[in-house]
Amino acid sequence: MSRFKRDDKVDSLAGFRTEKTEATIPNGLLKAARKSGQLNLSGRGLTEVPQNVYRLNIDTPEEAQQNVSFGESDRWWEQTELIKLLLSSNQLTKLSDDIRLLPGLTILDLHDNQLNGLPSALGELQELQQLWLSHNQLRSLPMEVCTLKNLRSLTLQQNLLESLPEVLGQLENLTELDLSNNHLKGLPSSLGRLTCLQKLNLCHNKLSCLPDSLAQLTNVKLLDCSNNHLTEIPASLSEMLALEQLYLRHNKLRLLPKLPAPVLKELYVGNNQIEQLETEQLACLTTMSLLELRDNKIKTLPEQITLLSTLTRLDLTNNDITTLPASLSLLPNLKVLLLEGNPLRGIRRDLLTKGTNELLKYLRGRIKEEPERADEGHTAMTLPSQARVNVHNIKTLKLLVYSEKQAGSIPDELFDAAVDQGVTTVNFSKNQLTSIPPRLVEFQSSMSDINLGFNRLTCCSPDICKLLQLIHIDLRNNQLTDLPSEMKNLTKLCSIILNYNRFKSFPEVLYQIVSLETVLLGNNQVGGVDPCRLIKLVHLSTLDLSNNDLLNIPPELGLCTSLRCLNLEGNPFRTPRAAIVAKGTDAVLEYLRSRIPT
Structure with a gap:
């Protein structure tokens, strides 16, 4: 008799353990999701998505099967379709085809998991507007993802992507695309069809060239191509009429890009191999407010630096500049001039530590030096104080x-x-x-x-x-x-x-x-x-x-x-x-x- 009791007790405990494992997601959370249409399961240590999540809007809630009475606020049959599902920072290695049971999703966050693939069923989520897949182990992007016509934001940074499907251009409503920190060696020509794109991040890849089709992205405001293997920038990029910020740091550029982009305000070309600034390139940068040229091999600044009349910040840190042209002081809007790490001659070290204003005043003084010396008796006077x-x-x-x-x-x-x-x-x-x-x-x-x-x-x-x-x-x-x-x-x-x-x-x-x-x-x-x-x-x-x-x-x-x-x-x-x-x-x-x- 006692053995039976002990067996019952063991069975009961095993049942309890099983129930606890299945109930990874508290019923209260699922209940709230039926009302709000939003479910946040981030950081719960999930290795797979529980079935009751996929079937949230299909199965009858457990409490309804227990024949209990419901108040107005508990009418499960008046539930809201799930539109936002957050599964970030878990341990998911795959996503089930059952994701198709949530066709109303507009936001799906899967970043910071261990996904090495995506189901083709993802293509059935035609309402999806934001898909976050960064910090996973994806080696490819299924073509079905490229059928999501309403997608606005797609983040794929920190994966293992080596290529992208040619049909990527079908994502015609995409405004933000982040492909940074992958292993991409090339880009599909169809990228130019993403005409709604406003922000494109390609940094930390293995790109040796950029496709001419980028010129068709006439709404892109920010383009980041830093930390690649680029040796030149296609002149066609000047057709990116909305481009305001261009990042080209840590590449293999030998010349400043010739980019007469009409509204380009910030150009970052630090950590390249640029040796000289040519007038032709400077003449293109007429709208520039920030120019970063740090950690290059520039030896001289041309007198034509005055062409950059809108410049407010110029970073020349860690180059090989020995002299500064006095014309630098004629830039009317220049507020920040960084020169640390250059072998400058003829300028006292303490003057460099006094800041931009003092340095520019010194250079202005060099322009006026001769006339001022000749007329010094009239330009200066000593007062009693x-x-x-x-x-x-x-x-x-x-x-x-x-x-x-x-x-x-x-x-x-x-x-x-x-x-x-x-x-x-x-x-x-x-x-x-x-x-x-x-x-x-x-x-x-x-x-x-x-x-x-x-x-x-x-x-x-x-x-x-x-x-x-x-x-x-x-x-x-x-x-x-x-x-x-x-x-x-x-x-x-x-x-x-x-x-x-x-x-x-x-x-x-x-x-x-x-x-x-x-x-x-x-x-x-x-x-x-x-x-x-x-x-x-x-x-x-x-x-x-x-x-x-x-x-x-x-x-x-x-x-x-x-x-x-x-x-x-x-x-x-x-x-x-x-x-x-x-x-x-x-x-x-x-x-x-x-x-x-x-």
Whole structure:
């Protein structure tokens, strides 16, 4: 008798174990999915998709078979068709043909699994708009996927793809295609038929050339071909009329591409083998605002560099440049010039560390050098306060400079000489100022650039917020802990440098200045940043948060897709790992996006 009882007990336990294994997905979750049409099964350790998921809208719910009464909110027969299924970060090796039982799906997320193939039944999901397959082990893409006429977004990065089906061009409504980090050696010519495409990522593949059919992608705004084996870029790419950002880093280019694309704003050709910049190529880049040429073999800059009149940022780091043409200073919009790692001669090393403004002023001075020497008695005068007023700088270059004097205040004679002269740039750096000179407001109608770095400012006076034309503010190496709320009135402000201060949090007011493109906050004590508010800074392309106190990086920061340079080094966070941070901004943002809970 006791043996029977023991057997019953064993059977009962085995049944319980089986039931527990099958019930990987709680009934409450399935019940909620029938109402909402959305089911999130990410990160549940699944090795296969349970049958009750595929049959969610077919089988009668278990509770209905138990003959229990239902309230209005529990009417299973009024269920909603499943439209969103998230299965990311599991251990799926395959997907069943039963996926066809969910024909209403518009979003299917399978990224971060171990899929080595896809069922042909996937082609029956004709309502599908977003299909995420990144971070798997796919070696091929079934042709059936190319029949999904409503597909808008297809992400296939971090797989093992060596080729793509020629019928890929049938995805005529696709707006985003990510093929990065695969083994592609070529692209199908039908790629040119994806005329709705706006973003195409081909980086980290084995491409040695690009098909001419890319020229037909007249709506693509961002094209990333970095980390391939490209030796040249077809001239036909200039027909990509909407192209704004082109990434060609880490290839084998010997010449700057000749690309008269009408709206191209950013060109990244760092880490190539470019030795010289030719006038013909420069003449094409008339709309360029950012040109990255770092880590090449450029020896000289041509005088025709002035053709790049819209340029705001020029990165020439780690080249072989020995001299700079004075004409470089005539670029009217240039704000950032990076020259580290070049064997420059004739320019003092300390001048290079003072920043772009000082270097450009030096080069401008070389243009005016001869006339200024001949007329020096008229362009400079010594006042009782020993303030040397350069009238030429004030009247001709609109510069007001009183720097490296270790002064506690700025002499009134300096301001008197600049009255009504339309001064645009003020440099009072490297002094002992403890407050912002109140007479700066006299230039509120004209001043666009102010440098107060390397002083002893403990607070930022609201007076600076009256300078409504300001585009650039440099407040580095002070003792600031906060910024005035009135700064939100600076609607033209593009760049602010706050390195080496005492900020313990991201300055609140900066979230409200939507014109910002560059925020440098390195070497402070910032403990956190609000990505939800940062996303609203749609023009922000450079954010330096290095050497702060960030204990964690919010995954939502990955949604700040306007960022082109994000510096997080020197913070005590554990994730993302140092190896990911070292890969650069794109890798960090992609990692963060992959960690966003859905």
